[in-house]
Amino acid sequence: MTLPENEMRLSDAETGAPMVVTGLDDSTGLPDLQMRLRELGFMEGEPVCVLRRGQPGGEPLAVRIGASTFALRRIEAACVRVAAGHVA
Amino acid sequence: MTALPIDSSRLAPPMLALVGNPNCGKTALFNLLTGSHQKVANYAGVTVERKEGWLRTPAGRRLAVLDLPGTYSLAPNSPDEQVTCDVLAGRLPGERRPDLVLAVVDATQLARQLRLVLGLQRLGLPLVVVLNMTDLARARGVDIDVEALSRALGVPVVSTVAVRGGGADALFSLLDAALPSAPPAASAGSVTDDYRQVKDILTTLGLDRVPAHAFTDRADRVLLHPLVGPLLLFALLFLIFQAVFAWAEAPMGWIESATALLGDAVGRVLPDGLLRSLLADGLIAGLGGVLVFLPQIVILFFFILVLEESGYLPRAAFLLDRLMGGVGLSGRAFIPLLSSFACAIPGIMATRTIQNPRDRWVTIMIAPLMTCSARLPVYALLIGAFIPARRVAGGLELQGLVLFALYLAGIVSAVWVAWLLKRLGSKDRQHTLLMELPDYHWPSLRNLAIGLWQRVLIFLQRVGGIILALTVLLWFLASFPGAPADFAGAPIEYSFAGRLGHFLLPLFEPIGFNWQIAVALVPGMAAREVAVSALGTVYALSATADDTAQALAPLIVAGWSLPTALSLLAWYVFAPQCLSTLATVRRETGGWSAPLLMAGYLFALAYAASFVTYRIALACCP
Known part of the structure; x- marks a missing residue:
């Protein structure tokens, strides 16, 4: 699936860069994942940031959403579309 | 005489249910509310822990409290969450529907947790929101107007500090008031609507900007650092490992001596005969065999609880996820596997924290490959007898090196088996x-103490019974039928166990075992270290004496070849014959297929390893 020019997948976001959730995809074949991510706060307009990546291979990702931190594998983070920027 | 006084409050008191996100301090609150009045069991038919307790309100009302498994939503994603949802809906067989739901909310994580509260409101059950960890929220500059939040949500809200004595006084007094009326039941709302509603409430109350925990961020910079993090984790694991073996040594010695003393005392009081043998060699030895692991288990669970309570455990899983993911395991598997170095049984019990059923199954399967401490006495006997105590290259102790190699062999084969199971499993998942x-956050002493006590109790109840029963059974096999007076060999040779050993000999001869070993393997099925005392019995030594191993060493050096000893060492790396472990696996997986498969593959591995070891050793040093 191609993304709009200003968007990227959370899995590709730069570590430490403030992003905003722009949407969720269901491209992984994990039916419940999208729902679960929404329940945890990955909603359109929420600020999100990849705090750090595990080693080796940059996996898993520690992601800050709201006041919480979650560990996600790359495949899970790829479900989240993000765009750069702070929220007003 | 008047009628018996009936405490009417004992008849099915009203049931409160604690519901909340994982890590919201729910269990701490449960501990504060119920103190020592707790009962831990399983929900019928599933291996989800069920914690119920009771409390008495200031006015003297007795209330039952159910600590439901933590859940992020009412759309279940794991067996734990399923139980919570089913109990709340009143559709879990054998469970009452709660009369009042206490929605426990971490005050520092309001946005996410209030969304669950909205879901709970639609259940149609009376609801009270318990705003927990308000002290931590205040420390971060978040002052929550409880009244305003209560008005905005339309349900009573009380604030608590579950880790502080008296921190739930407001809740206690609220429980004496009449139950709030149940809101009308409604069908599940949309995640988006709930999200908007919570956002609106928080914006109105000025709570929409909660700063992240500064200390956590600072600590994670070190603890999750790509290089420093794993090093610290490794150091921590080393400390735990050391503690489990070094600190437990003294109390284990006491328990062994106490068991021996008790056995001797029984031996002196009772006349020589079946009853004495049953009590001393069967029951007391069996009980001692269970209790002797208690110090290790207490120490191990202490560390696990501290790691769990403090919030480090998921970080360890984070650091190890990639490594363990490579062989198809979850990072969460590391604690069960670590526990298995003490004993596979608490390790297998600890796999409940792995939500993915397949990850959990694989973890259970490889847990017995972690060298448990019951194998140490066998290793110690054989290494002491056959491996010369000398230094090799670099000043390393050869005996220690062999012991390390045996541990390593277990780990390497576990990785290999996990990888194989991953390859055999479905690839599309x-x-x-x-x-x-x-x-x-700092673990609270009360929570540590209660948690430790519960786990010890579970271990003793679930494991003690099995081991005890098996020990008595094997005592029977090793004692009957009694040898006639003119029987030349050791009496055990004449018994069922001895006959079984002789019967099995053709199977074990190709891997270098003699009939004495084959006989000893039979009682060794109850607990591996029993094999040492069984060997003592076979070689006509007193089985209860503490110095069996010392007396045994010269006998086996004279009787066995080095290839035989090495072959037995290799056998014990895999050693499938621990019936208690297999019984626990059956219990935890709810069927016979997992324990049978485990016994089968471990036996095959043990046999293959011993065969190769024996043949190579024969070729190298005939």
């Missing part, structure tokens, strides 16, 4: 992690 990294 994605493995997910999605795990919260909660804020760090």
Whole structure:
């Protein structure tokens, strides 16, 4: 699936860069994942940031959403579309 | 005489249910509310822990409290969450529907947790929101207007500090007031609507900007650092490992001596005969065999609880996820596997924290490959007898090196088996992690003490019974039928166990075992270290004496070849014959297929390893 020019997948976001959730995809074949991510706060307009990546291979990702931190594998983070920027 | 006084409050008191996100301090609150009045069991038919307790309100009302498994939503994603949803809906067989729901909310994580509250409101059950960890929220500059929040949500809200004595006084007094009326039941709302509603409420109350926990961020910079993090984790594991073996040594010695003393005392009081043998060699030895692991288990669970309570455990899983994911395991598997170095049984019990059923199954399967401490006496006997105590290259102790190699062999084969199981499993399934990294906080002593006590109790109840029963059974096999007076060999040779050993000999001869070993393997099925005392019995030594191993060493050096000893060492790396472990696996997986498969593959591995070891050793040093 191609993304709009200003968007990227959370899995590709730069570590430490403030992003905003722009949407969720269901491209992984994990039916419940999208729902679960929404329940945890990955909603359109929420600020999100990849705090750090595990080693080796940059996996898993520690992601800050709201006041919480979650560990996600790359495949899970790829479900989240993000765009750069702070929220007003 | 008047009628018996009936405490009417004992008849099915009203049931409160604690519901909340994982890590919201729910269990701490449960501990504060119920103190020592707790009962831990399983929900019928599933291996989800069920914690119920009771409390008495200031006015003297007795209330039952159910600590439901933590859940992020009412759309269940794991067996734990399923139980919570089913109990709340009143559709779990054998469970009452709660009369009042206490929605426990971490005050520092309002946005996410209030969304669950909205879901709970639609259940049609009376609801009270318990705003927990308000002290931590205040420390971060978040002052929550409880009244205003209560008005906005339309349900009573009380604030608590579950880790502080008296921290739930407001809740206690509220429980004496009449139950709030149940809101009308409604069908599940949309996630988006709930999200908007909570956002609106928080914006109105000025709570929409909660700063992240500064200490957690600072600590994670070190603890999750790509290089420093794993090093610290490794150091921590080393400390735990050391503690489990070094600190437990003295109390284990006491328990062994106490068991021996008790056995001797019984031996002196009772006349020589069946009853004495049953009590001393069967029951007391069996009980001692269970209790002797208690110090290790207490120490191990202490560390696990501290790691769990403080919030470090998910970080360890984070650091190890990639490594363990490579062989198809979840990072969460590391604690069960670590526990298995003490004993596979608490390790297998600890796999409950792995939500993915397949990850959990694989972890259970490889847990017995972690060298448990019951194998140490066997290793110690054989290494002491056959491996010369000398230094090799670099000043390393050869005996220690062999012991290390045996541990390593177990780990390497576990990795290999896990990898194989992953390859054999379906390849299309994605493995997910999605795990919260909660804020760090100090573990509270009360929670540690209660948690430790419960786990010890579970171990003794579930494991003690099995081991005891098996020990008595094997005592029977090793004692009957009694040898006639003119029987030349050791009496055990004449018994069922001895005959079984002789019967099995053709199977074990190709891997270098003699009939004495084959006989000893039979009682060794109850607990591996029993094999040492069984060998003592076979070689006509007193089985209860503490110095069996010392007396035994010269006998086996004279009787066995080096290839035989090495072959037995290799056998014990895999040693499938621990019936208690297999019984626990059956219990935890709810069927016979897992324990049978485990016994089969471990036996095959043990046999293959011993065969190769024996043949190579024969070729090298005939």
